Amino acid sequence: MPALVVIIGPSPGPSRDESEMLRHLGSRMWTFPEVLLSPSSQPISIYKRDCPLDSFRVLSKRNFTFEAWGDATVSRQLIDHYEGSIILSPLELVSIALQCFPNRDTTMYYQGDLSYALMGLLRRRPNVNPNDSAFEAFCRLSLANDSDRLLERLLVVGIGGEDTVIMSGAFGAPIRWTSFKPVNMLMRNMAKRSVARVVLRSTPAWIVTGVIALAVSQSRKGAYLAATLIGWILTVLYILVILASPYLISSLYVGKTWAAQPWLFGFEGYMEIGEIEKLVFGINLGRLKWSPYSSDLSLHVSQNGECVGKDPTCRESTAQFVPAAQNSRYGELKLFTLIDTNTLTVTLFRARRPPVAMLLCGSEGGMQRALLCSYDWKSQTLYRENVLRVDTLVLDKMSRVDRFRLGLKRPMVETVRIAC
Numbered sequence: 001m002p003a004l005v006v007i008i009g010p011s012p013g014p015s016r017d018e019s020e021m022l023r024h025l026g027s028r029m030w031t032f033p034e035v036l037l038s039p040s041s042q043p044i045s046i047y048k049r050d051c052p053l054d055s056f057r058v059l060s061k062r063n064f065t066f067e068a069w070g071d072a073t074v075s076r077q078l079i080d081h082y083e084g085s086i087i088l089s090p091l092e093l094v095s096i097a098l099q100c101f102p103n104r105d106t107t108m109y110y111q112g113d114l115s116y117a118l119m120g121l122l123r124r125r126p127n128v129n130p131n132d133s134a135f136e137a138f139c140r141l142s143l144a145n146d147s148d149r150l151l152e153r154l155l156v157v158g159i160g161g162e163d164t165v166i167m168s169g170a171f172g173a174p175i176r177w178t179s180f181k182p183v184n185m186l187m188r189n190m191a192k193r194s195v196a197r198v199v200l201r202s203t204p205a206w207i208v209t210g211v212i213a214l215a216v217s218q219s220r221k222g223a224y225l226a227a228t229l230i231g232w233i234l235t236v237l238y239i240l241v242i243l244a245s246p247y248l249i250s251s252l253y254v255g256k257t258w259a260a261q262p263w264l265f266g267f268e269g270y271m272e273i274g275e276i277e278k279l280v281f282g283i284n285l286g287r288l289k290w291s292p293y294s295s296d297l298s299l300h301v302s303q304n305g306e307c308v309g310k311d312p313t314c315r316e317s318t319a320q321f322v323p324a325a326q327n328s329r330y331g332e333l334k335l336f337t338l339i340d341t342n343t344l345t346v347t348l349f350r351a352r353r354p355p356v357a358m359l360l361c362g363s364e365g366g367m368q369r370a371l372l373c374s375y376d377w378k379s380q381t382l383y384r385e386n387v388l389r390v391d392t393l394v395l396d397k398m399s400r401v402d403r404f405r406l407g408l409k410r411p412m413v414e415t416v417r418i419a420c
Contacts, residue, residue: 004038009049018048018057019067026068029104029113032075033120035064040083075100078121090145097121112137135163135408164381164407171360171398175264175338175372180280183341186259196248203241210234257287262342262397264358269335270313270322273346276339287344294388295349312348321350331412338372342397343390351385353410358388360395368392374410383410 008021025031038044044064046057061079065072077096080086088096101114110116110130115137119125124144132140139159158166187193213231241248265280274284281287290309292300297318299310313319325335331352338347355372359382362369367389373382382404 002039003042003045004034005045005047007047007049021048022046022068023070026064027070027105029101029106029117032069032100032104033117035061035068036078036082036121069100071100071103093121094118094142110137114138115141133163136161139165160381160405162379162381162407163409164405166403167359167361167406168403169400171395172401173262173264173358173398175266175354175356175358177266177354177356180265181263183263183280184261185253185257185281187253187256188258192251196251199241200245200248200252203238206234206241207238210238253283254285257344260341260344262394263339265339265341266354267337268354269326270337270348273311276337276346280339280341288339288346289344291345291347294345294347294390295386297348297350309345318348325350338388340390340394342394347388349386349388353383353385355385357382358390359401359406360390360398363392364389366392368394370394371406373406376410379405381405381407383407385410 006025008018008025010021026035035044038061040061043058043060046059047053048055059067061083062076065076065079069075074096077086077088078093078100081088081093097118098114101117106113106117110128110132111134112129112132114134116128118138119141122141122145126140126144129137129140136159139156143156143159156165156167160166210231210233213227213234217225217228217231273288273290277284277286277288290311291298292307292309297312297315299312299314300307301310302308313322322335325333328334333350333352334354336349336351336354338349339345340347349372351372351374353374356375357373359371359373360368361371368391370388370390371384372386372388374385375382384406
């Protein structure tokens with residue numbers, strides 16, 4: 001029956017210990033799939049160079065994991081999968097394998113060597129392309145195999161070259177950076193609010209009618225008593241409405257917001273949430289809240305059994321990054337704030353460039369995975385700057401985007417400083 005036979009020799013360095021030589025063998029990337037795919041019913045025979053043929057050692061695949069591999073806690077799951085004790089899904093198989101392969105050494109022959117080594121564990125194996133980058137080689141491998149729709153979850157339809165993929169059908173919306181815009185609010189139509197609306201909007205007609213009536217009466221030297229009476233009544237009512245206007249305006253605009261016009265506003269830096277609300281809505285009524293878990297900077301606390309967002313600068317590391325980001329250089333991480341008037345949330349995040357669009361490309365933990373992307377007009381490519389988690393209800397306010405190119409890492413353009 002077929003079996004795996006391993007011949008070990010002196011490892012680099014003065015040590016000639018057998019365990020050290022075995023660990024050196026296990027640290028090589030291309031030996032990893034050979035062990036995984038070896039017959040489960042046959043143990044692994046280990047020979048030492050220049051030793052008698054009958055002096056060999058036998059190890060099971062499970063024991064080989066602990067003696068030769070330094071990541072036994074992770075790689076053991078792959079051994080169990082190929083021995084049939086557990087069954088990993090295609091997505092789990094690829095994810096765990098990608099944790100193991102980078103920990104091993106190899107002499108690079110192609111840029112996609114990692115994907116070509118992973119190819120041995122999958123059913124469909126595309127042809128090797130020497131010109132592919134590491135990203136392109138992995139994309140071809142994932143698209144050829146099912147992989148539980150690892151890349152297809154991102155609606156990928158092809159490879160665009162230069163480490164980009166072609167996507168189609170993602171939900172998207174632009175982010176406005178130039179200025180804030182008035183936001184329409186939807187509030188419940190109550191009797192008090194309806195009366196306040198009618199009274200405030202009709203007062204100009206009252207004062208105009210009253211002034212005309214008093215002017216006509218005065219021109220006739222008070223001959224029209226009814227006109228004089230109507231004029232003074234309307235004028236007094238107008239004055240009373242003006243005095244009561246703060247209360248009427250509060251009744252009209254203050255209260256629970258049922259819906260808001262969807263906008264995505266962005267600006268660089270950090271600002272108190274009360275100041276942000278004044279700039280967006282004209283008054284701070286506590287409508288805006290910090291997002292509890294959208295970005296890696298988000299904070300949350302439990303209040304009455306609910307998860308409530310907290311100012312991210314309450315964390316010391318974030319508070320220290322705020323002034324440091326103001327002096328960041330080109331290509332370094334900067335601090336940005338995103339305002340979503342649909343969900344009435346504010347998110348603080350880091351990126352190297354201001355993103356111009358939000359794309360929803362998948363779900364995670366009951367929320368949507370949103371890519372914040374900058375745009376390179378020269379190559380017509382969107383590049384990921386950060387990934388946020390947003391509420392699923394934002395899908396109702398977004399439209400699908402036709403085919404576009406997406407890159408995961410935007411290349412840095414060299415700049416030249418000109419002395420003045």
